[in-house]
Amino acid sequence: xxxxxxxxxxxxxxxxxxxxxxxxxxxxxxxxxxxxxxxxxxxxxxxxxxxxxxxxxxxxxxxxxxxxxxxxxxxxxxxxxxxxxxxxxxxxxxxxxxxxxxxxxxxxxxxxxxxxxxxxxxxxxxxxxxxxxxxxxxxxxxxxxxxxxxxxxxxxxxxxxxxxxxxxxxxxxxxxxxxxxxxxxxxxxxxxxxxxxxxxxxxxxxxxxxxxxxxxxxxxxxxxxxxxxxxxxxxxxxxxxxxxxxxxxxxxxxxxxxxxxxxxxxxxxxxxxxxxxxxxxxxxxxxxxxxxxxxxxxxxxxxxxxxxxxxxxxxxxxxxxxxxxxxxxxxxxxxxxxxxxxxxxxxxxxxxxxxxxxxxxxxxxxxxxxx
Amino acid sequence: xxxxxxxxxxxxxxxxxxxxxxxxxxxxxxxxxxxxxxxxxxxxxxxxxxxxxxxxxxxxxxxxxxxxxxxxxxxxxxxxxxxxxxxxxxxxxxxxxxxxxxxxxxxxxxxxxxxxxxxxxxxxxxxxxxxxxxxxxxxxxxxxxxxxxxxxxxxxxxxxxxxxxxxxxxxxxxxxxxxxxxxxxxxxxxxxxxxxxxxxxxxxxxxxxxxxxxxxxxxxxxxxxxxxxxxxxxxxxxxxxxxxxxxxxxxxxxxxxxxxxxxxxxxxxxxxxxxxxxxxxxxxxxxxxxxxxxxxxxxxxxxxxxxxxxxxxxxxxxxxxxxxxxxxxxxxxxxxxxxxxxxxxxxxxxxxxxxxxxxxxxxxxxxxx
Numbered sequence: 001x002x003x004x005x006x007x008x009x010x011x012x013x014x015x016x017x018x019x020x021x022x023x024x025x026x027x028x029x030x031x032x033x034x035x036x037x038x039x040x041x042x043x044x045x046x047x048x049x050x051x052x053x054x055x056x057x058x059x060x061x062x063x064x065x066x067x068x069x070x071x072x073x074x075x076x077x078x079x080x081x082x083x084x085x086x087x088x089x090x091x092x093x094x095x096x097x098x099x100x101x102x103x104x105x106x107x108x109x110x111x112x113x114x115x116x117x118x119x120x121x122x123x124x125x126x127x128x129x130x131x132x133x134x135x136x137x138x139x140x141x142x143x144x145x146x147x148x149x150x151x152x153x154x155x156x157x158x159x160x161x162x163x164x165x166x167x168x169x170x171x172x173x174x175x176x177x178x179x180x181x182x183x184x185x186x187x188x189x190x191x192x193x194x195x196x197x198x199x200x201x202x203x204x205x206x207x208x209x210x211x212x213x214x215x216x217x218x219x220x221x222x223x224x225x226x227x228x229x230x231x232x233x234x235x236x237x238x239x240x241x242x243x244x245x246x247x248x249x250x251x252x253x254x255x256x257x258x259x260x261x262x263x264x265x266x267x268x269x270x271x272x273x274x275x276x277x278x279x280x281x282x283x284x285x286x287x288x289x290x291x292x293x294x295x296x297x298x299x300x301x302x303x304x305x306x307x308x309x310x311x312x313x314x315x316x317x318x319x320x321x322x323x324x325x326x327x328x329x330x331x332x333x334x335x336x337x338x339x340x341x342x343x344x345x346x347x348x349x350x351x352x353x354x355x356x357x358x359x360x361x362x363x364x365x366x367x368x369x370x371x
Numbered sequence: 372x373x374x375x376x377x378x379x380x381x382x383x384x385x386x387x388x389x390x391x392x393x394x395x396x397x398x399x400x401x402x403x404x405x406x407x408x409x410x411x412x413x414x415x416x417x418x419x420x421x422x423x424x425x426x427x428x429x430x431x432x433x434x435x436x437x438x439x440x441x442x443x444x445x446x447x448x449x450x451x452x453x454x455x456x457x458x459x460x461x462x463x464x465x466x467x468x469x470x471x472x473x474x475x476x477x478x479x480x481x482x483x484x485x486x487x488x489x490x491x492x493x494x495x496x497x498x499x500x501x502x503x504x505x506x507x508x509x510x511x512x513x514x515x516x517x518x519x520x521x522x523x524x525x526x527x528x529x530x531x532x533x534x535x536x537x538x539x540x541x542x543x544x545x546x547x548x549x550x551x552x553x554x555x556x557x558x559x560x561x562x563x564x565x566x567x568x569x570x571x572x573x574x575x576x577x578x579x580x581x582x583x584x585x586x587x588x589x590x591x592x593x594x595x596x597x598x599x600x601x602x603x604x605x606x607x608x609x610x611x612x613x614x615x616x617x618x619x620x621x622x623x624x625x626x627x628x629x630x631x632x633x634x635x636x637x638x639x640x641x642x643x644x645x646x647x648x649x650x651x652x653x654x655x656x657x658x659x660x661x662x663x664x665x666x667x668x669x670x671x672x673x674x675x676x677x678x679x680x681x682x683x684x685x686x687x688x689x690x691x692x693x694x695x696x697x698x699x700x701x702x703x704x705x706x707x708x709x710x711x712x713x714x715x716x717x718x719x720x721x722x723x724x725x726x727x728x729x730x731x732x733x734x735x736x737x738x739x740x
Contacts, residue, residue, distance in 0.1 A: 028650070032658035039662070043669035046684060054679055070528070078503045094535065097678045098685060113528065120531035127534040128676050128701075129545035138448065138507035140530045141514035148526055155525040157482055158439070158516065160509050161489040164496040165463075175498035195654065282565060283397035285657045289665075290405035290557075297412045303501050306466040307424055312415045335497050339465050 011214040015222025016229065019196045023230050033191045034234045037184030038241050040292070044180045045173050045246060053081040054136050056101040057090035059122075064110030066151060070121070073147035074103065079139030100126045101136050113151075170333055174248045178332045179301035181242055182263065182324045183292050188234035189267025190274065190288035193227030197275025198284045206367070216364045220272065224360075227268045235260050248332055255331035255342075262349055263324050269356040276363045295321045304337045320352040377591075380584035384592025385599070388566040392600055402561065403604050406554040410612065413543035423504055425449040426459035426468045433479025439490065440474055442516035448508040463495060470494040470505045540705050547612045548700045549673045552635055552693055555605045556667060559639020560646065560660035563597030567647025567730075568656040580734075590644060590731050597640030598633070605632045618704045627703040627712060634719040635696045641726035648733030667693050692722040 023030050058071060075082055080101075085093065090102040104122035112119035123140055127133045148156040200206040200223075209219050239260070242248050250256045274284050298312065299305070299321040305313050316322045323345050329335045330342055338345070392399070427449075429440045444451060452459075452468055459471040473491040481488035492509050496502040517526040570576035579589050609632065612618045620628045643660060650656045670684075671677075671693035677685055688694045699715035702708040 026654060028655040029658045032655070032662055036658070036662060036665070039665060043665060044674070046669070055681075078499075078506055098682065100676075100678045109528075116525075116527055118527045118529065120529050123530050123532045125532060125534050126678055127536050127539050128678060129542050130539045131542040131545075132676050132679055133539065134448070135504070135507065137530075137532065138504075138511040142507045142510040144526060144528045144530070145510040145514045145517075147528070152525070153487070154485075156517070157485065157487050158513050159487065159489050160513060161491050162506070163491070163493045164502075165494065166496050169496050169499050169502055172498055172500045175500075278397055280397070281654055282561075282657060283395070283401040285654075285661070286398065286401035286557075286561060287405075289661045290401055291408075293553075294405055294408040294412055297409060297416070303469075303498060304466045307469055307501070308416050312412065315412075315415075333497070337466065337497075 008215060008218045011218040012222040012225060015209075015219055016225035019223055019226030020229055022199070023192065023196065023226070029195070030230070033188065033195075033230075034237060036191070036289070037188040037234045038237045040187060041177065041180045041184050041238055041241060041246075044296075045177055053079055054101060054132065054139075055099040056080045056082055056103060056136070057085045057093055057099050058082055059087045059090050059102060059104040060084055061087075061107040062105055062109040066110045066113045066147075067105045069151050070105060070109070070143065070147045073143040073150065074139075076146065077139045077143045079135055079142070094124060094126055097126070100128070100132065103140070170335075173246060175329075175333070176301060177242050177246045177248050178328050179296070179299075179325050181238055182299075182321060182328055183296045183301070184238045185231075185235055185260065185263045185324075186267050186295070186321060187289060187292045188238070189227070189231045189264050190271040190291075191285060192230040192234075193224060193268040193271030194275040194284040194288050195271075195281050196223055196227050196230075197272045198279055198281045199275075201275070201279035202281060210367070217361055220360055220364050224265075224268045224272050227271060228264055231264050231268060235264060250332045251334045252331050255327070259324065259327045259331055259346075259349075262346070262353065266320050266324075266349065266353050266356060269353065269360055273356065273360045273363055276360065276367060295319060298322075300325050300337065306338070320349055323348050323352075376583075377585060377588045380582075380588035381592040381595065384579075384584075384589060385595045388562075388593060388596030389599065391566070391569075392562060392596065398561075399604075402558045403554065403607070406550050406608055407611070409550050410543075410547060410608070410617075413546050414615070414617070416543070422448060422450050423469045423501060423508075424452065424467060425505070426452045426454050426462050426471045428454065428456050428459050428471060428473040430456070430476040431474050431478035432476075433483075435479040435482045436474045438519065439478065439513070439516045442519060443472060443509075443512040446508060446512040446515060448504075448511065463493065466495070468495075469501050472509060536706055538705070544617045544705075545676075545701075546674075547617050548704060549668070549671075549697060551605055551608050551612075551632070552671075552696055552700070553664070553668050553673060554608055555601050555632060555635045556639040556693065557660070557664045558601035558604050559597050559636050559641075560643040560664055561657065562600050563593060563640040563643025564647035564650075564656040564660050565643075565653055566593050566596055567644050568651055568653050571651035572653055586734050587731060590727065590734060593644045593647075594637070594640045594727065594730070597643050598636050601636035601639055602633055605636060620704045621707050624703040624707045624709075627709060628700060630716070631696055631699045631703065631719070634716065634723065635693070638692060638696075638719055638723040638726060641723045641730060645726050645730035645733055648730050667691055670694075671697055673697075692718055695719055 060067060060071065074080055093099045094102050102124040106119065109119055121140065125133050125136055149159050200209060271288065274287060278284050299316050299319060305316045305322060326337045327342065327345050329337050427440065427443060429436055452462060454462065462468045463471055471493045475488065475491060478488050490509060490513065492505065494502055494505050514526065517524040518529065570579060642663065646659050647656050650659060670687055671691040672688055677688050695715040695718040699712055702710050
């Protein structure tokens with residue numbers, strides 16, 4: 001029995017070592033697959049900078065104290081990156097697409113406010129898409145109310161009292177960075193294992209493997225171990241960038257490491273399954289990269305999926321990526337993003353891993369090589 | 372005679388590459404399915420964008436409480452759950468809502484007594500984007516409450532909005548164009564790149580280079596094969612988006628839309644052939660193509676709006692040809708405008724020519740060995 005077990009372990013190790021070495025011989029692809037995930041993290045992080053404050057020009061035609069107070073209210077509205085410009089410069093900037101709004105405080109602002117007379121603040125918006133422009137449409141009234149609450153506390157009696165569930169706000173990039181980490185792990189894991197599996201079929205070396213006395217599960221485990229070791233490289237790079245450069249410090253290091261390993265096992269298994277079923281590298285690579293963006297949008301990367309539409313919630317729960325985002329957000333920020341406990345989410349992920357392993361085993365058992 | 376030979380050689384290579392492409396349905400599916408799925412997901416989630424689920428608890432039974440509750444309903448920025456305090460707490464705990472807005476029991480009485488009153492907001496501040504939406508939306512509703520009082524309102528400052536563009540575009544509609552652009556780019560890069568690299572992997576390049584067909588005809592045939600497949604896929608997604616009513620080019624702007632799609636397909640395909648000739652092996656070609664596609668897509672503002680980005684990112688985007696493709700498509704599809712069309716066409720055409728030149732250089736370099 002020990003001999004048999006030793007033999008299987010030797011097969012696993014030999015397959016893992018062979019795939020690891022084979023991956024290293026294809027240097028360019030290996031380097032690319034190591035760095036594609038981290039590039040995805042960097043590029044997506046760069047472009048969620050736009051989710052923050054809107055670049056806005058303020059034309060101060062009135063320099064009075066109320067006009068200044070209104071400008072202050074705008075600067076504290078959590079919505080704008082303000083710059084004071086002339087009307088001509090503001091027009092140039094908005095036409096060139098360098099800013100998205102021009103707020104003009106009219107020359108009679110102070111006089112009208114003092115006399116409690118109506119006055120209009122001009123707001124020109126580059127209404128490119130409603131998600132972004134509605135933020136501006138709401139931020140101006142917020143500034144008006146804040147302005148009145150400070151300048152005329154006796155006149156405006158209604159104010160907003162905010163209580164936060166968490167002691168501090170989490171910025172958008174640290175939140176989204178964790179979600180992107182999951183997608184990056186997915187891309188790295190799928191690419192490594194998918195190409196390793198498909199390559200055996202493409203080069204027809206699978207024939208030797210299947211005809212050898214080695215058991216199929218040992219071959220499969222070895223291949224996945226090789227891919228796992230390669231994926232570990234890209235995972236370490238992505239984690240280092242997220243922690244050291246983006247500056248997201250995990251609340252629980254153990255969870256980060258544990259869930260990284262569990263996620264890689266899941267993604268390596270999916271990749272091996274894709275490679276075994278499709279059998280050619282080209283569609284496997286295209287799919288590995290192609291499904292990352294849809295799953296990113298689907299799986300609650302931007303916010304808990306319970307805040308989105310019911311149908312999307314149902315679809316998102318089908319994929320393990322959703323649960324992975326939940327557990328990683330817990331590991332990094334301590335957030336609970338669904339009603340299951342951390343143990344419950346982990347069990348679901350372990351269930352996915354087991355089911356996928358079973359699927360790969362079945363796929364490999366049924367696989368044949370035609371002559 | 373020379374031209375006829377050139378055309379014949381190009382046509383034969385184009386036909387051969389198209390036949391190979393058609394024999395690989397898995398590749399076609401892997402190229403087009405992700406783009407369609409992105410559109411599908413964005414359409415499904417469109418209703419929730421910018422409209423967070425919020426529990427509204429109205430504890431006040433007076434007129435002012437009713438008025439501010441109405442202002443919150445009219446604000447149309449929340450998906451409201453009107454519940455009692457206990458249910459609201461349960462919903463917040465279960466993440467069914469992002470915030471609880473409570474109109475306190477003393478709201479009307481406090482206002483009638485000219486006392487300060489507070490609308491209480493408990494917010495799940497797990498990310499700043501959602502939190503700031505709530506921070507903006509509740510005061511917005513308070514402002515609307517005052518505005519509804521007309522001349523009696525103590526708030527005399529109002530907003531006079533003027534929009535730069537004719538119509539507002541929903542986020543999911545806005546995302547259609549970058550999705551098509553990404554599809555065109557990936558398809559062009561992969562099809563052109565693989566068609567070229569395959570010749571080296573299977574050593575058939577030897578026959579091509581030793582044949583009397585000019586190198587430029589080989590390049591042209593391969594670029595055209597990538598162009599035709601990418602263009603067709605792009606038009607297919609465009610037609611789907613049009614039939615679903617997400618985009619609405621009209622009249623002549625159909626032509627400019629198709630022209631830009633053609634130019635992006637040509638650019639992707641030319642770049643793909645250049646990459647294929649440079650790397651000569653399928654696996655690295657796919658890796659490099661994906662790398663290039665990701666960079667070009669994201670740096671041209673693929674999942675964002677460039678005008679909202681910091682200046683330094685806008686400056687980088689100015690050097691990315693896809694930025695001009697996105698711009699021209701937006702103008703044609705959403706605003707029926709040809710604003711800066713000449714510039715956009717010129718940049719895309721020039722970049723395609725540069726890529727073609729690079730491809731020719733790579734093939735010429737190989738033919739010397």
